[in-house]
Amino acid sequence: MTSLATPEPTSGPRRRRTTKLRRRQTRLAWLLLLPSLAVVAFVAIYPLGKTVYQSFTDQEFLQLEPTRWVGLENYRELWHDTVFRNSVWKTVEFTLITVGFEFALGLAIALVVNSSFKGRGVMRAVMLVPWAIPTVVAAQMWKWMLDDTFGVVNDAGTRLHILSHSHAWISDPSTALAAVCAVDIWKTTPFVALLLLAGLQVIPGDLYEAADVDGASQLAQFWYITLPLLAPAILVTLIFRTLDALRVFDVFYVFFGNRLDTQTMAIYNQDTIVGTGHVGYGAAISVAIFLIIAVFVVIYVTFMRVTED
Amino acid sequence: MVALLVSMSVASAGTERTGATSLSAKAAITAPKVPNAAALKAKYGGQSITFIGDSVGGGHTRDTALASRFSKDTGIKVKVVPHPTASDASYSQLARVFTSHGSSFDVAMIDVVWPGAFAPYLVDLKPKLGAQARLHAAGIVANDTVEGHLVAMPWFGDFGILYYRTDLLKKYGYSSPPKTWTQLFAMAKKIQDGEKASNAQFSGLVFQGNSYEGLTCDALEWIASSGGGQFIDGGKVTINNPKAAAILDLFRKNIGVTTPRGVTSYQEGEAHTAFVTGNAAFMRNWPYAYSIAADPKQSKVVGKFSVTTLPSGPGGHPVGTVGGWQLAVNKYSKHQDAAIEFVRYMTSPAVEKFDAITNTNVPTIPSVAKDPAVVKANPYLKPQIATVARVTRPARYLGTHYNEGSKDIYQGISQILNGKPAKDVLPTIQAQLDRIVK
Numbered sequence: 001m002t003s004l005a006t007p008e009p010t011s012g013p014r015r016r017r018t019t020k021l022r023r024r025q026t027r028l029a030w031l032l033l034l035p036s037l038a039v040v041a042f043v044a045i046y047p048l049g050k051t052v053y054q055s056f057t058d059q060e061f062l063q064l065e066p067t068r069w070v071g072l073e074n075y076r077e078l079w080h081d082t083v084f085r086n087s088v089w090k091t092v093e094f095t096l097i098t099v100g101f102e103f104a105l106g107l108a109i110a111l112v113v114n115s116s117f118k119g120r121g122v123m124r125a126v127m128l129v130p131w132a133i134p135t136v137v138a139a140q141m142w143k144w145m146l147d148d149t150f151g152v153v154n155d156a157g158t159r160l161h162i163l164s165h166s167h168a169w170i171s172d173p174s175t176a177l178a179a180v181c182a183v184d185i186w187k188t189t190p191f192v193a194l195l196l197l198a199g200l201q202v203i204p205g206d207l208y209e210a211a212d213v214d215g216a217s218q219l220a221q222f223w224y225i226t227l228p229l230l231a232p233a234i235l236v237t238l239i240f241r242t243l244d245a246l247r248v249f250d251v252f253y254v255f256f257g258n259r260l261d262t263q264t265m266a267i268y269n270q271d272t273i274v275g276t277g278h279v280g281y282g283a284a285i286s287v288a289i290f291l292i293i294a295v296f297v298v299i300y301v302t303f304m305r306v307t308e309d
Numbered sequence: 310m311v312a313l314l315v316s317m318s319v320a321s322a323g324t325e326r327t328g329a330t331s332l333s334a335k336a337a338i339t340a341p342k343v344p345n346a347a348a349l350k351a352k353y354g355g356q357s358i359t360f361i362g363d364s365v366g367g368g369h370t371r372d373t374a375l376a377s378r379f380s381k382d383t384g385i386k387v388k389v390v391p392h393p394t395a396s397d398a399s400y401s402q403l404a405r406v407f408t409s410h411g412s413s414f415d416v417a418m419i420d421v422v423w424p425g426a427f428a429p430y431l432v433d434l435k436p437k438l439g440a441q442a443r444l445h446a447a448g449i450v451a452n453d454t455v456e457g458h459l460v461a462m463p464w465f466g467d468f469g470i471l472y473y474r475t476d477l478l479k480k481y482g483y484s485s486p487p488k489t490w491t492q493l494f495a496m497a498k499k500i501q502d503g504e505k506a507s508n509a510q511f512s513g514l515v516f517q518g519n520s521y522e523g524l525t526c527d528a529l530e531w532i533a534s535s536g537g538g539q540f541i542d543g544g545k546v547t548i549n550n551p552k553a554a555a556i557l558d559l560f561r562k563n564i565g566v567t568t569p570r571g572v573t574s575y576q577e578g579e580a581h582t583a584f585v586t587g588n589a590a591f592m593r594n595w596p597y598a599y600s601i602a603a604d605p606k607q608s609k610v611v612g613k614f615s616v617t618t619l620p621s622g623p624g625g626h627p628v629g630t631v632g633g634w635q636l637a638v639n640k641y642s643k644h645q646d647a648a649i650e651f652v653r654y655m656t657s658p659a660v661e662k663f664d665a666i667t668n669t670n671v672p673t674i675p676s677v678a679k680d681p682a683v684v685k686a687n688p689y690l691k692p693q694i695a696t697v698a699r700v701t702r703p704a705r706y707l708g709t710h711y712n713e714g715s716k717d718i719y720q721g722i723s724q725i726l727n728g729k730p731a732k733d734v735l736p737t738i739q740a741q742l743d744r745i746v747k
Binding site: 150173260261271275 | 401510573
């Protein structure tokens with residue numbers, strides 16, 4: 001866009017005419033883009049700007065006195081807020097565990113359903129079932145399944161002598177994170193597999209034929225053909241999943257409600273604004289979350305550039 | 310959302326059946342007629358209002374039954390929307406609408422601890438409903454009066470009671486329900502050990518242990534009944550004291566021992582489900598659960614349970630946390646007068662009697678509470694239970710920060726129940742509350 005807009009440094013009548021035409025085209029391009037830019041400004045830039053503005057105020061729900069500008073006060077408080085700090089670590093921990101497992105399992109599944117076997121179409125459809133269930137519904141279902149008195153997991157586990165006794169997976173702080181991760185992995189692995197499968201399908205088959213002719217082993221084919229050509233799909237998948245995982249709310253909320261030791265950033269943020277009504281402080285948390293997620297995006301995008309080069 | 314849907318379906322399943330229950334008192338009673346309906350029809354007929362109503366137990370079915378009766382008689386359409394089952398979530402919902410001066414609802418049920426926070430956004434009902442308010446218990450009316458304005462009308466009261474299995478107490482050689490918490494846990498242990506042989510899901514005690522408003526209510530009872538104060542006393546934060554620590558640690562040590570380990574994620578619904586399916590010897594709950602436990606269509610413990618006051622700690626006496634709901638009219642409502650008439654109907658003696666009998670809620674009108682038909686349906690209204698000392702959550706001291714203070718309390722107590730010693734947690738709660746009260 002910008003390269004089109006800058007005038008070419010050359011002279012001469014022929015050259016100039018092109019420039020004129022280009023200018024006109026540029027103008028038209030901007031004109032055509034204007035509606036979408038306006039929409040983006042309205043739905044993304046305005047709310048973000050407003051959130052940043054609110055983060056410098058002491059705005060509250062049900063507040064009778066006028067809102068005051070408090071400068072960096074909210075951010076100073078946030079810096080010392082151990083509840084927020086814990087929620088960040090909890091979220092990052094959750095993200096690393098789930099994205100790691102989802103990627104490994106998703107890749108394995110994608111490779112399997114990419115190979116040709118009987119019933120492949122059915123397999124591909126069936127595998128998407130967990131992804132098709134709304135998250136809150138899936139979470140509530142698992143909450144009951146993992147219950148220590150009537151849950152099917154404990155019942156089956158004790159009958160099969162895998163578990164010595166019923167375990168309260170969700171209530172017990174030592175297994176709470178594992179339980180919530182397991183549900184997220186169960187639910188989201190199909191999505192990861194689907195994205196990777198799409199990536200696998202655009203790799204031309206003749207590359208493998210050539211590799212076969214050259215006598216490359218299956219492992220070598222995976223390492224030197226599949227993985228490099230799949231890299232763009234892998235990166236997109238990882239970005240999607242990481243950003244999603246960092247914003248996680250629903251599974252945690254259904255499982256734990258407002259429990260302190262299992263708060264994610266998003267739950268703490270929601271509770272600060274909606275639960276206790278501290279809009280200004282909550283806005284500061286929102287901005288902090290935005291920055292934390294931005295860090296991950298920058299890491300990925302840089303990595304993507306490096307691989308492209 | 311799911312919890313809401315689930316409880317709604319439970320609720321509606323519940324009351325459909327209530328109509329056909331064998332308790333003759335219930336079968337006979339239907340939603341009462343609206344007095345002076347013709348005059349209301351002439352004035353407000355055709356208007357429509359939205360009512361944010363109940364979602365626990367049979368509450369939603371009661372609301373729709375009463376609303377459709379009201380609509381039929383007066384021509385005022387009433388849309389009933391059940392509120393979130395967790396009352397702190399319900400608080401946020403209302404706070405959001407009030408903050409944006411919204412008119413998306415006209416009448417809402419509000420918790421006994423909210424009038425102070427919401428007062429500026431509520432209609433003063435005194436001019437129109439002042440006379441009817443005089444029928445209600447003076448203490449609750451005072452609670453609902455803020456700076457001389459009657460901002461809400463008492464609707465039904467609540468206090469925590471102990472449900473127990475009479476058959477099991479007898480089977481294990483107990484002649485009366487427990488008087489102290491220590492006794493309760495000892496009995497719970499013995500009964501649970503015996504019953505586990507035939508029912509692996511059985512446990513001694515269930516209560517509201519999830520990290521939410523209900524835990525603040527339950528913990529207040531444990532601490533106040535042990536002489537450990539009421540979180541904030543006379544404006545001073547008192548929660549960090551040895552008596553409070555002792556009773557909280559007693560509960561912590563019993564989690565997963567005489568209670569299900571998962572009780573730390575139970576709200577009212579999970580607790581009453583465990584009890585009515587015959588999987589618990591004792592339950593702490595509100596009176597609404599009585600109608601469910603006594604309904605043969607929903608309950609396996611009909612005729613095998615009774616209620617009494619909650620136990621107490623060493624040197625304390627039994628208490629019950631005051632709960633209860635009020636009806637208030639949104640200041641930004643476009644149909645305030647029609648909304649006030651709906652509140653008039655809903656808080657009338659006839660409707661309270663209907664609610665007390667069908668839903669075993671505590672009437673806020675003393676004459677209704679003494680009505681023989683009401684007492685028959687609600688054994689907890691027997692004087693020895695109904696006169697138990699009531700304790701209130703510290704709404705008076707926390708004001709508009711009530712929700713935040715209560716969160717500090719229940720999140721802290723939840724940590725204790727999930728394994729942290731009370732002495733490591735109480736100083737933090739104390740400091741958090743101090744910051745709000747100052």
